[in-house]
Amino acid sequence: MLRKKQTTSVMVLIMIIGLVLTGCKGEDSLPQKSDPKEDEKVKIVFWDDNTGPQRTPIWEELINRFEKENPTIDVEYVGLPKDSAKARIDAAIASGETPDVASVYASWLPEFSMRDALLPLDSYYSKWSEKDKINSGAIEFNKRIVSNQKLYGIPYTQNLDILWIRPDWFIEANLKTPETWDEFFGSVETLTDKSNNRYGFTIRGGAGGSFQLQRMMYAYSGIETYFKDGKSTINDPKHVEFLKRYFALYQNFTPISDITNDYRAMIAGFDSGTIAMVQHNIGSYAEHREALNPGQFQAIPLPRSVKGHYVAEDGNTIGISIFKGTDHPEEAWKFLTFINSKEAQSFWNQSVGQIPTNSDVLDEDWIKTSPHIQTAQKVYNDPNTILFEPPFYLPEYRTILNTIVDTGTQAVLSGKMTVEVFLDKWAEAMEDAQRQYDELVVNPR
Known part of the structure; x- marks a missing residue:
C-alpha cells in the first residue's frame, strides 16, 4: 500500500515540477x-x-x-x-x-x-x-x-514548543520544575493521582500530534540534522530510547483518552485541572489565561537534550x-x-x-x-541552542506526518505496533520522499 501511494505521489510531483520548470x-x-x-x-x-x-x-x-x-x-x-x-x-x-x-x-x-x-x-x-x-x-x-x-x-x-505546567501542584508536591528529561519523567509519575482524577501528563495522540512528537524527540536526542548521508535520523537509537519511555506513560500516568486527543482536547484537559503538564507552545497562553488563575499555569522550556543543550525547531x-x-x-x-x-x-x-x-x-x-x-x-x-530544521521542502513532508506518523502513534499506543517498527516506517517514508525530491528537483535528468 505504501509503495502504491508513493508511486501516485511521484506522478503528482512530476506534474508539479513540470509546471514549475516550464514557467507556467x-x-x-x-x-x-x-x-x-x-x-x-x-x-x-x-x-x-x-x-x-x-x-x-x-x-x-x-x-x-x-x-x-x-x-x-x-x-x-x-x-x-x-x-x-x-x-x-x-x-x-x-x-x-x-x-x-x-x-x-x-x-x-x-x-x-x-x-x-x-x-x-x-x-x-x-x-x-x-x-x-x-x-x-x-x-x-x-x-x-x-x-x-x-x-x-x-x-x-x-512560536516555540514548551511545557505548560501547574506550578501550584509542583509546590504542593515539593517538586522543582524539571530541567532534565529524567526529572520530567519523574515529575509525571509523582504528580499522577488517579484517585483524584489527576494525571502528570497528556499525550496528543490524535490529529496534529506528529508535529509535537517530532519536536520532543529531537529536543531529547539533541540530534541536529534530519538526514545524514541520505538516511533519516528519525529512527536513531536515541529516539527509540525516548519513545519507549514516553509512550509507556500512556494510561499509567496519562488519561486513556489521549489516544484520540487533538489540540483542543489536550488543552482542555490541562485547563480543566486534570493534567499537571502539557507539551504545546506559547500560543496557547490565551486559553490558559482565560481558564486558570495566574498561579495555576507557567511556561517552562522543554528539558535540555541528553547532549546538554536546548533544541528548537527552526522556522x-x-x-x-x-x-x-x-x-x-x-x-x-x-x-x-x-x-x-x-x-x-x-x-x-x-x-x-x-x-x-x-x-x-x-x-x-x-x-x-x-x-x-x-x-x-x-x-x-541561548548561544548553545540548536535550531533544528525539518525537511519542509519535501512535498510529501506534511502528508507523511499526517498519515503515517499520526496513525502510527495511535498504533503504538494501542499496542498494535512497536516503537522500532513505527520509527522505521517513518524514516523510510521520509527517505523515499527525499530520493524523489533529489531526482526530480535537485538533479533532474
Missing part, C-alpha cells in the same frame, strides 16, 4: 492590478488558519481597524479550524477557489509554491519601507525552504501569503503590510501570547513583563 504562470504573468473607481469598494477574502473564541475576535478587530484606515477595501473573514485548515486550503488550490490572502505556516510554503498557488512577494517586499523591521532570519528561512528561493510569506508571529512561524489567483494583489499586499505593522503585530501577539517578528514591538513593555515570552527568548537567545 510565472512571475511575468502576475495578476493584473485592480483599479477601482473612487466610489467603489474592493473586497478581498482572508482565511484564518485557526478560528476559535480566542483568536477570531482578534482578527475581527484588526480587520475593523484596517477597513477604517482603508475605506475602499472590504475584508471578508473566513475562519478555518486548526486541524483541518491545511486540508481546506489544499482543496481550494485543487479547485482553483483560493482566497486572496491567508495565514500560512512556514512549513506549508514549499508545497503551496510548488503547486504554483502563491504570489511571489519579492518585488513588493523590496519596495516596502518597513521591510528592515521584520526578522531577517525568518524571511531568509522562508526563501531558503522553497525550491526557487522566492519569498511567498511574511511572518507576523514566531516555527506563521505568515501572511497572497494567493496567485487574486484579482486584487495591491489590496492584498496592503492588508499584508498592515498585519505586519507595529500596531497590528503588537495587538495580535500580545493577545495570543506569541513572539512578534517586527523589531519595533520587541521593545514594548508587555514583552518584558510576559514570563512565557521571556521563557521563549531564553531558549532562542
Whole structure:
C-alpha cells in the first residue's frame, strides 16, 4: 500500500515540477492590478488558519481597524479550524477557489509554491519601507525552504514548543520544575493521582500530534540534522530510547483518552485541572489565561537534550501569503503590510501570547513583563541552542506526518505496533520522499 501511494505521489510531483520548470504562470504573468473607481469598494477574502473564541475576535478587530484606515477595501473573514485548515486550503488550490490572502505556516510554503498557488512577494517586499523591521532570519528561512528561493510569506508571529505546567501542584508536591528529561519523567509519575482524577501528563495522540512528537524527540536526542548521508535520523537509537519511555506513560500516568486527543482536547484537559503538564507552545497562553488563575499555569522550556543543550525547531512561524489567483494583489499586499505593522503585530501577539517578528514591538513593555515570552527568548537567545530544521521542502513532508506518523502513534499506543517498527516506517517514508525530491528537483535528468 505504501509503495502504491508513493508511486501516485511521484506522478503528482512530476506534474508539479513540470509546471514549475516550464514557467507556467510565472512571475511575468502576475495578476493584473485592480483599479477601482473612487466610489467603489474592493473586497478581498482572508482565511484564518485557526478560528476559535480566542483568536477570531482578534482578527475581527484588526480587520475593523484596517477597513477604517482603508475605506475602499472590504475584508471578508473566513475562519478555518486548526486541524483541518491545511486540508481546506489544499482543496481550494485543487479547485482553483483560493482566497486572496491567508495565514500560512512556514512549513506549508514549499508545497503551496510548488503547486504554483502563491504570489511571489519579492518585488513588493523590496519596495516596502518597513521591510528592515521584520526578522531577517525568518524571511531568509522562508526563501531558503522553497525550491526557487522566492519569498511567498511574511511572518507576523514566531512560536516555540514548551511545557505548560501547574506550578501550584509542583509546590504542593515539593517538586522543582524539571530541567532534565529524567526529572520530567519523574515529575509525571509523582504528580499522577488517579484517585483524584489527576494525571502528570497528556499525550496528543490524535490529529496534529506528529508535529509535537517530532519536536520532543529531537529536543531529547539533541540530534541536529534530519538526514545524514541520505538516511533519516528519525529512527536513531536515541529516539527509540525516548519513545519507549514516553509512550509507556500512556494510561499509567496519562488519561486513556489521549489516544484520540487533538489540540483542543489536550488543552482542555490541562485547563480543566486534570493534567499537571502539557507539551504545546506559547500560543496557547490565551486559553490558559482565560481558564486558570495566574498561579495555576507557567511556561517552562522543554528539558535540555541528553547532549546538554536546548533544541528548537527552526522556522516555527506563521505568515501572511497572497494567493496567485487574486484579482486584487495591491489590496492584498496592503492588508499584508498592515498585519505586519507595529500596531497590528503588537495587538495580535500580545493577545495570543506569541513572539512578534517586527523589531519595533520587541521593545514594548508587555514583552518584558510576559514570563512565557521571556521563557521563549531564553531558549532562542541561548548561544548553545540548536535550531533544528525539518525537511519542509519535501512535498510529501506534511502528508507523511499526517498519515503515517499520526496513525502510527495511535498504533503504538494501542499496542498494535512497536516503537522500532513505527520509527522505521517513518524514516523510510521520509527517505523515499527525499530520493524523489533529489531526482526530480535537485538533479533532474
